[in-house]
Amino acid sequence: MGRQGRRHGTVTVVVLLGAPGAGKGTQAPVLAERLGVPILASGDLLRAAVAARTALGTAADRYMSRGQLVPDDTIVDIFLERLGADDAGGGAILDGFPRTLGQAEALDRALAERGGRVDLALYIDLPEDDLVARMASRRICAANGHVYNIASNPPREPGVCDLDGSPLVQREDDREGTVRARMAQQIPPLNEVVDHYRATGVLRTIDGLRSIHEVTAGLLAATNREFGAI
Numbered sequence: 001m002g003r004q005g006r007r008h009g010t011v012t013v014v015v016l017l018g019a020p021g022a023g024k025g026t027q028a029p030v031l032a033e034r035l036g037v038p039i040l041a042s043g044d045l046l047r048a049a050v051a052a053r054t055a056l057g058t059a060a061d062r063y064m065s066r067g068q069l070v071p072d073d074t075i076v077d078i079f080l081e082r083l084g085a086d087d088a089g090g091g092a093i094l095d096g097f098p099r100t101l102g103q104a105e106a107l108d109r110a111l112a113e114r115g116g117r118v119d120l121a122l123y124i125d126l127p128e129d130d131l132v133a134r135m136a137s138r139r140i141c142a143a144n145g146h147v148y149n150i151a152s153n154p155p156r157e158p159g160v161c162d163l164d165g166s167p168l169v170q171r172e173d174d175r176e177g178t179v180r181a182r183m184a185q186q187i188p189p190l191n192e193v194v195d196h197y198r199a200t201g202v203l204r205t206i207d208g209l210r211s212i213h214e215v216t217a218g219l220l221a222a223t224n225r226e227f228g229a230i
């Protein structure tokens with residue numbers, strides 16, 4: 001457990017924002033290590049709550065099994081329940097949540113009731129065309145699901161897995177048309193969340209076009225400015 005999370009005697013809540021393909025999944029563990037707090041990722045939390053058959057998980061499952069969106073308040077409650085767990089006593093990195101302005105506002109209200117707040121919102125910003133290009137250049141090996149990117153992490157021999165020699169294929173989810181449709185659905189609410197945190201003064205924007213290493217450095221620099229260097 002890092003010292004920084006408990007520095008103010010309260011929880012440190014950091015929201016990590018970015019569209020699909022912006023690299024949140026790569027960067028979140030680095031931040032979690034730096035702050036000594038766990039990563040709370042929305043998909044993982046929902047699956048865990050459903051599997052554990054908690055009251056909230058059962059409620060969420062009822063919506064999902066009907067193909068409906070889980071209401072903002074239910075998602076916020078699932079996060080708050082998880083934030084109450086021992087390992088999150090110093091705070092957490094929130095990944096994939098809040099996804100909408102409604103969720104962001106509900107989270108603010110719930111944290112305020114506990115004397116807390118979102119301390120920092122880190123936004124990995126990339127133009128939509130670059131996000132689409134990144135996702136559309138992903139290839140998966142047919143035999144074992146090894147992941148490549150023909151732009152940033154190509155196999156030694158084009159179209160062939162380095163590890164097992166099986167052909168590399170593009171998943172339907174990664175085709176450009178599918179990616180564009182997903183972006184069209186997700187980017188407008190993301191922009192509203194970004195605007196919300198800009199208005200509350202906790203937003204720090206990192207240029208996602210830079211290398212993975214430089215993005216990490218930018219995120220850590222913003223974190224150090226907010227919480228002080230270790």
Ligand SMILES: [Zn+2]
Pocket residue numbers: 141142143144145146161162163164165166
């Ligand atoms: Zn393979």
